[in-house]
Amino acid sequence: MQIKVEDLKYTYSPKSPFEKVALEGITFTVNEGDTIGIIGSTGSGKSTLSQHFNALIRVSHGKLYVGDMELHAKKVDLGKLRQSVGMLFQYPEYQLFADTVLQDVCFGPLNFGMSKEEAESRAKEAIELVGLNFDEVKDKSPFELSGGQKRRVAIAGIIASMPQVLVLDEPTAGLDPRGKRDILELVTKLKKSYCKTVIMISHNMDEIAEYCNRVIVLNNGKLLYDTTPRELFKDVKALEGTGLTPPHTAKIASLLANNGIIFSDLPLTVDEFVKAIKGGIAL
Amino acid sequence: MREVSIGQYYPAESFTHKLDARIKLLLTIAFIVMVFLVQSLYAYIAVAAFILIATLVSKIPILKVLKSVKAIIFIVIVMAIINLFTNREGTVLWSWWKVVITVEGIVTAVKLALRLIFLVMGTALLTYTTTPMALTDGMESLMYPLSLIKVPTHDIAIIMSIALRFIPILMEEVDKIMMAQKARGACFDRGGLLKRAKALLPVLIPLFVSAFRRADELALALDARCYNATPNRTKYKQPRLTWRDLVATIFTAVFIVLVIAINNNFWGLY
Known part of the structure; x- marks a missing residue:
């Protein structure tokens, strides 16, 4: 499913003392199969932009196409849209509400008009996909679970509706390194099945470098770059003034470059880096 | 909202x-x-x-x-x-x-x-x-005579200012939770009164959970900064x-x- 954004603008509380311009004419395209990272410092408009994809914020200026749906039109089939675009908010564990884990995960599928049996089988699939033992957790209250487990249940609640596009707003915030890795591996796994397109907001450049094939940089509501992580992080100065720092691999590579050790192509992930070093470029 | x-x-x-x-x-x-x-x-x-x-x-x-x-x-x-x-x-x-x-x-x-x-x-x-701050300070000052008969006017004022301060925070929270549930297909503006009231449950439960969590955290933060350790707190801004x-x-x-x-x-x- 392709997403096309054309000259999107948004202002919070227009014509009041609280007026705040959040987006100033953003244009880009997300192709099916992309894992696109949206980065930018706090207040750069990332969350505002991502909430547009799900019509949680309606388009006030510009155009937005999600698949064959036009979100700038007056009437949008919200049910269809929200089923095809799954959205995971920051700290999703705070949205859990139902008596049992199973009910909570079924909430989405049932809202989208699935039968109870179908919803439960989807929920089972989703709970197992996020790495929880279905029989163990299904009758537990979501509030009894640990923080990491809650987050998994919340994610299961989103993917149980089988969205084709997944929008993740800082999916790994507040997790330990192991938990972070698990969540991102899960996203990789999902991409191989029904959820081909992923839009990920993150503050962690290492994650962006490792998992995204494209990256969008926002700064004060404006689109600064639309490129690949390798291109972006190659230029150490590119992110200056945005409040962002490049990933560790890029930082080390640039330090090495200062000492005359130059890579032919910037190694982005730790694995690539190790391989490049072992390949004898440096030593 | x-x-x-x-x-x-x-x-x-x-x-x-x-x-x-x-x-x-x-x-x-x-x-x-x-x-x-x-x-x-x-x-x-x-x-x-x-x-x-x-x-x-x-x-x-x-x-x-x-x-x-x-x-x-x-x-x-x-x-x-x-x-x-x-x-x-x-x-x-x-x-x-x-x-x-x-x-x-x-x-x-x-x-x-x-x-x-x-x-x-x-x-x-x-x-x-x-501003809510000025309002509660004003109230505390007006309640001064009550403090002479051991009414905890300062505590009342701080409770009021915390309550006022948290209105926008909780509103924001409601907004966020509503968005999250909408993204999962919840609908708050359709159906009869009973159906609408029921549709609010997925918002109210997380809201209460988070309100209690915030209250706990705030109490700890007040304690950690030795709130009420000194009896006579002075004001940075003296009203004139x-x-x-x-x-x-x-x-x-x-x-x-x-x-x-x-x-x-x-x-x-x-």
């Missing part, structure tokens, strides 16, 4: 914004008394003029002040209707079966509605022009009365006298 306008500060540079919060509180009480004193039609006009002048002086858009009435419009209408039908004396205008509508009934209904609307508009001006407070007090007093004079038909207007 952002539409709720009662208790929201509206930043501006104006005469009213610069008034001492204590004076504003006292004048608001005086205003409430004034509204209840009003009897004759001309006195209503005087109160309307008072509100209009006060609004203009405080540089708050009149529409914004009128919007504050939206929150109580339902109560106003119900009260007016009850008054309309229960007043059975006077000139009968229209009657059918046991329902009687009299001229006097209409007049009292309109007067009551106006009185409620005036009350809300006047008090909305207070919250529009005063200025010429503005005097002008505002005289202005209000003039209107109260005016309303009383009109009520007693001092000038023989009617």
Whole structure:
């Protein structure tokens, strides 16, 4: 499913003392199969932009196409849209509400008009996909679970509706390194099945470098770059003034470059880096 | 959700914004008394003029002040209707079966509605022009005599300011949770009253959970900073009365006298 954004603008509380311009004419395209990272410092408009994809914020200026749906039109089939675009908010564990884990995960599928049996089988699939033992957790209250487990249940609640596009707003915030890795591996796994397109907001450049094939940089509501992580992080100065720092691999590579050790192509992930070093470029 | 306008500060540079919060509180009480004193039609006009002048002086858009009435419009209408039908004396205008509508009934209904609307508009001006912090500081200062008889006025003030401070935070939280549930296909604006109320459960439960979590965290944070370890806390900003407070007090007093004079038909207007 392709997403096309054309000259999107948004202002919070227009014509009041609280007026705040959040987006100033953003244009880009997300192709099916992309894992696109949206980065930018706090207040750069990332969350505002991502909430547009799900019509949680309606388009006030510009155009937005999600698949064959036009979100700038007056009437949008919200049910269809929200089923095809799954959205995971920051700290999703705070949205859990139902008596049992199973009910909570079924909430989405049932809202989208699935039968109870179908919803439960989807929920089972989703709970197992996020790495929880279905029989163990299904009758537990979501509030009894640990923080990491809650987050998994919340994610299961989103993917149980089988969205084709997944929008993740800082999916790994507040997790330990192991938990972070698990969540991102899960996203990789999902991409191989029904959820081909992923839009990920993150503050962690290492994650962006490792998992995204494209990256969008926002700064004060404006689109600064639309490129690949390798291109972006190659230029150490590119992110200056945005409040962002490049990933560790890029930082080390640039330090090495200062000492005359130059890579032919910037190694982005730790694995690539190790391989490049072992390949004898440096030593 | 952002539409709720009662208790929201509206930043501006104006005469009213610069008034001492204590004076504003006292004048608001005086205003409430004034509204209840009003009897004759001309006195209503005087109160309307008072509100209009006060609004203009405080540089708050009149529409914004009128919007504050939206929150109580339902109560106003119900009260007016009850008054309309229960007043059975006077000139009968229209009657059918046991329902009687009299001229006097209409007049009292309109007067009551106006009185409620005036009350809300006047008090909305207070919250529009005063920050919650200034408001609670003012209240604490006004409650000073109570502290002499061991009433914990400072604690009351801090509880109030925390409550006020958390209104926007919880509103934001409601917004966030609603969005998250909408993204999972929840719908809050369809179906009958019961269905809508039920649809709010997925919002209310996480909201309460998070409110308790926040309360816990806040209590810990207060403790960690040794809140209440020293008995006599001083204030960074000492409130001072200025010429503005005097002008505002005289202005209000003039209107109260005016309303009383009109009520007693001092000038023989009617």
